[in-house]
Amino acid sequence: MNEESGMRNEELQHASPTGSPDNSSFLIPHSSLPDTAIVILNWNGAKFLREFLPGVIACADGARVVVADNASTDDSVELLARDFPAVELLLLDQNYGFCEGYNHALRQVDSDYFVLLNSDVAVTPGWLQPLHQLLAANPRIAAVQPKILAHADPTLFEYAGGGGGYLDRLAYPFCRGRLFDTLEKDLRQYDDPRPVAWATGACLLVRASAWRALGGLEPAFFAHMEEIDLCWRFWNAGHEVWYHGGSAVQHVGGGTLPKSSPRKTYLNFRNGLALLYKNAAPGEVRSALWQRVLLDWVALARFLLAGNWPEARAVWSAHWHVFQKRRYWQQQRQAAQPHLRVAQRPGVYAGSLVWAYFVQGKRKFSELGLKG
Structure with missing residues (x-):
């Protein structure tokens, strides 16, 4: 981590006596939230929309809620028109996948900030405020994610994001709270805001100007690791990517493809x-x-x-x-x-995660010797 990022990290960590962030120091009035569009890319996700969209609407804090439908063949569109008339609906002409689906959708959304939100994410009251406060405090931050917990068991970090995304020197991804398939319990050990190598696409607040400058997601990826590529490009372009544990959401995961396929x-x-x-x-x-x-x-x-x-x-x-x-x-x-280079990028483990996990038997983030 460079010195400048480290200084900002110290300034932004407001800890309570228990060592967890004092969320009140990050709260800003709802009326002061910047122009934000929460954009959910949907493909045959009517089940998730029924379950989670009401909570997203209730906790939007004045942000627009947009569903971009990737040519679903279930009753998603009918459900949205009938039960969620306040939600903006964008109809894509085919299933473009995650990457091009978002690229097509966000070209049609005029907002200063985007939230890329999976349809299988349960949000909590006030979840947007800490993320926005972080971006307001540091204009170099292009993207920030909240803490991602498992919806099936909220005591555990969730696979696709956990407590912030890291890479080893060979670009194998892992998270604070998740090494390969091993998940840690959330003991609030990763509640601090900090720069990371990548932030999850399951719930990502992005500065629209930075998104547009880089052209969005890599279309050839279709799905998987597209957010890592985007965040790596953010860092190379002079932006920063952060995690903020003062905000938490729950993610079902595996909604598009099964875990093993x-x-x-x-x-x-x-x-x-x-x-x-x-x-x-x-x-x-x-x-x-x-x-x-x-x-x-x-x-x-x-x-x-x-x-x-x-x-x-x-x-x-x-x-x-x-x-x-x-x-x-x-x-x-x-x-x-x-x-x-590896030494210049925050959130990068200079060793081999494969060696540490499969040979040395390390199962927790703390065992890697990385700060945080």
């Missing part, structure tokens, strides 16, 4: 490799890519030994896709202009 494996391995190539600094990218490819092939071998042919085929297909599209990814790398 060849399609999800393909997207994770394909996008993970492309993410590293696109954003790693010159002088580090070549070595990191070779090591990442080797570890991915170890994973492929494990799938084969376990007789899991569909997952093994997914890893192979992911690497073949990146190789075939190498010219496209070269162009995207040139456009991203990566320059920040």
Whole structure:
């Protein structure tokens, strides 16, 4: 973490006697909240809309609530028109996936701030205020996420965001509160606001000007790791990305693809490799890519030994896709202009998460020796 970010971090940590943030110091009047649009990208999510949209509306604090429908084939559109007439509805002509779906939708939304919110997220009263206060205190912050807890068990951090997103030197993602599939209990140990490598796309407050300057999400990703790519580009462009544990939401997770599926494996391995190539600094990218490819092939071998042919085929297909599209990814790398090295990027573990987790048996964020 650079000195400037560290100083702001200290200034923004208002702790109570119990060590948890005093949320009252972050509250601002509802009438003072900036122009904000909460945008939910929906595809066949009528079940989630019925369950969670009433809470989003009740806790919007004056923000617009927009549902962008990705050509759903269930009764989502009818449900919105009938039961939620106050919600703005954007109809997309086809299922563009998460990335292009949001890109298409946000081109049609004129607001100073966007909230990218999954349809399976339960928000809480006042959740937007601490996030906005953080952006108001530091104009360099482009995006901030709240604490993400598991809806099924709110005592646990949730997989897709936890207490803020981190990367190891090979761009394997993890969170405070989650290493691979191991989730920690929320003991308010990660309630402090701090800069992170990436913030979750499940619930993300974004400065619209920064979003537009970078062109939104990487369309070729379709889904998975798109928010990591966006946040990495924010950092390379001179912006900052933060987490704020003074705000908390609950996420169901796995609403689009099951936790274990060849399609999800393909997207994770394909996008993970492309993410590293696109954003790693010159002088580090070549070595990191070779090591990442080797570890991915170890994973492929494990799938084969376990007789899991569909997952093994997914890893192979992911690497073949990146190789075939190498010219496209070269162009995207040139456009991203990566320059920040591992030591210059907040939220980056200089070691190997794979080694720490699978060989050394480390299961908690605190065991990695990172501050926070």
